Amino acid sequence: MRQRKRILFVINPISGGKKKTAFNKQVLEVLDLEKFDPTFKITDHANHAFELGKAAVEEGYDAVVAVGGDGTINELGSAILGTGMPLGIIPEGSGNGLALYLGIPLNESAAIRRINRFETAEVDTGVVNGRHFFNIAGLGFDASVSDRFATDNIRGPIGYLRSAINVLSDFQPSMYTLLIDGATYKREAFMVSVANSPQYGNNAYIAPQASINDGLLDVCIVKKFPLYLFPKMVFHLFTKSADQSEYVEIIPGKDITILRDQKGPVHVDGEPVEMGEKLEISIKPRSLKVIC
Structure with missing residues (x-):
């Protein structure tokens, strides 16, 4: 009898x-x-999925599976990065951006059946100030929303929308200096997102042309815009047309530095992390194996 593959569901x-x-x-x-x-x-505490992933590598598991959202995927993926161990995904988050891009079903049974096939693909990994991300990292408005959402007692899309409305009421754009593959850009921006895959989640596409295995990150600069146009900006997100807005500029790159006036939150796959005025961002091509 052949030996069964040992899989850890986190x-x-x-x-x-x-x-x-x-x-x-x-x-x-x-x-x-x-x-x-x-x-x-x-998991029962912050970074627990990362700890369990590291232990799974040491204990010789054949695969680990993230049963959660992009934050859980981030912790497990970071733990097994570079080991060759495959990462499975059962999408159970608020947005499920990476799973939606990879075509992993949101239905539990269908997602489990994908694991039965055990087919894998290699995907890129972004790095911001030493922290890995597999979907999107960002600063500005979306990072402030993630920071607020992290302390909210209402989870899911409704809680996220409530956090976005609360932040929007008094949010101010900031000045950024961006160095992308040797070129320098100065922009006043509502937010800057660095996308490895096209969407945040819930089919909201910030970088419609992004690919998770092209060796590039898409730097999405959302410039200052009149607040009465906010519904139109949201419309662009959900119609895969953000790159057609006059207020959105997308620059692909590999070696990226972002300078801002003060430290503050940066969201890393939706999880807020406090970082300084200088962000060093790079990409590790095809560095994580994902069951999809």
Whole structure:
């Protein structure tokens, strides 16, 4: 009898505001147990998924699976980066940007069946001040929203929308100096997003042409715009036409430095991280193996 692949499912119990009490049972019903030997662990503190991922590498697991959102994916992906261990995804977050881009079903059973196929693809990894990201990192408005959302007691898209409205009421654009592959740009911007994949999540596309395996990051500069145009900017996001707005400039690059006037939050795959005035950003091509 052939040896079954050992898979560790790392479950974030609060991601997306969804209960996951029946998840283990679902896996045991849908996963091909002739091929796979599943283990389940639940995160209970910040960075716990990263710790569990590191332990899985040391313990010789054949794959780890993030049961959560982009933040859980980020922690697990960062833990196994460069080891050759594949990362599976069961999308259970508020936005599920990376999973949607990779075509991983939002339905639990369908996503588990993808793992049964065990087909993998290599994807790029972004790095900002030593922190890895696989979807999008950003500063300005979206980072402030992520910072507010992190302390909100309402999860999911409704909580995120509430945080966005609260931040929008008194948010001011900032000046940025951007050095992208040797060229210098000075911009007053509402926000700057550095995209490895095209969308934040919930099919909101900030960088419609971005690709997760082209060895490039798309620097998306959303310039200062009249607030009465905010609904139109949102419309562009959900119609994959952000790059057609006169207030959006997208510059692809590999070696990126962003300078700002003061330290503040930067969102890294949706999770807020306090960083300084200088952001050094680069890319590691095809550095993570993902089951998709």
